[in-house]
Amino acid sequence: MTSRDDLAASISDELVRRFSTSTVLYHHAIAERLGLGPSDHKCLDLLVQRGPMTGSQLATITGLTTGAITGVVGRLVSAGFVRREPDPADRRKQRLVPEPEQLPAVREFFAERKGQAESLLDGFDRDELAAIATFLQRAIDFSETGAAALRAEILHAGGRAALRSRTTEEASEEPE
Template identity: 30%
Template sequence: MSSRGELMGELTLALREVRGRLAGVLQSVGEHVDLGAVEMDFLDLISRKAPTTPGELATTTGLSPATVTGILDRLENGGWIRRERDVADRRKVLVDVEMKRAPELGRLYGGMLAKLHDILEQYSDEELEVLAGFLRQVRDAGESSIDELRASLS
């Protein structure tokens, strides 16, 4: 049986490898729809936070408002997102995913999502709760690290 340190090292390495493989999936899907990695990341972020604003996207990503506008322009021109005035505050622009293109991404991600489903089916509900908790903590640690790194640049 492996020691705790060896298991922790194996998990750390596995997370790095997963990040790399998922980046490869993202790149391959992006190539099929003529989007780069940054545009794909933004599309994912918008789909999770929609409706959102360009300002919120700039804050979340740490990119300048001008850079965010350029990315949103490319996504909107490609038919991936739409920008609309907020009916409650006409000064505010809301960004949302354009659902007409969603099936295209669903088809491209379908194989990966099916594989993920098959993997998750192997675990009990209790094990899935542990995995979900672990991933939430990893996500939160990443968010905290981003905040710390940004603060150190200020």
């Protein structure tokens, strides 16, 4: 029988990474099926989850440049998934608002797969499901906190290019 420590190491060292990669690839395929790019799809998902926000706010959350967000927003608007409207807090800014008329197509896509996803939980009792829910919430918190910390590190270093340059310099200084 596998020890708790060995099982925990297997989960944290291998399974989480494999799960993350398979999730990214699955969401790439979902985006393609919806006629979107992967960043477009996840930005739309953030707007649906968190509600209307400005492009700058979306850029901060995602770590995408404002130029990249401009492209994402343009594609989402052209596809009819998002509309721009004046920000009530600052009329000079525009908020990005998911288009309710287009969201049923996205929800329908996921509803068609809901039974498959729910079947993953078959055979687990209430306590096991609670443990899964706890793990997933911890993983979400870890990912969100980690992403924010990495972005802060990038900003503190003077941006992506400065951080890449510094990382390259540090790697060349390491003894062989």
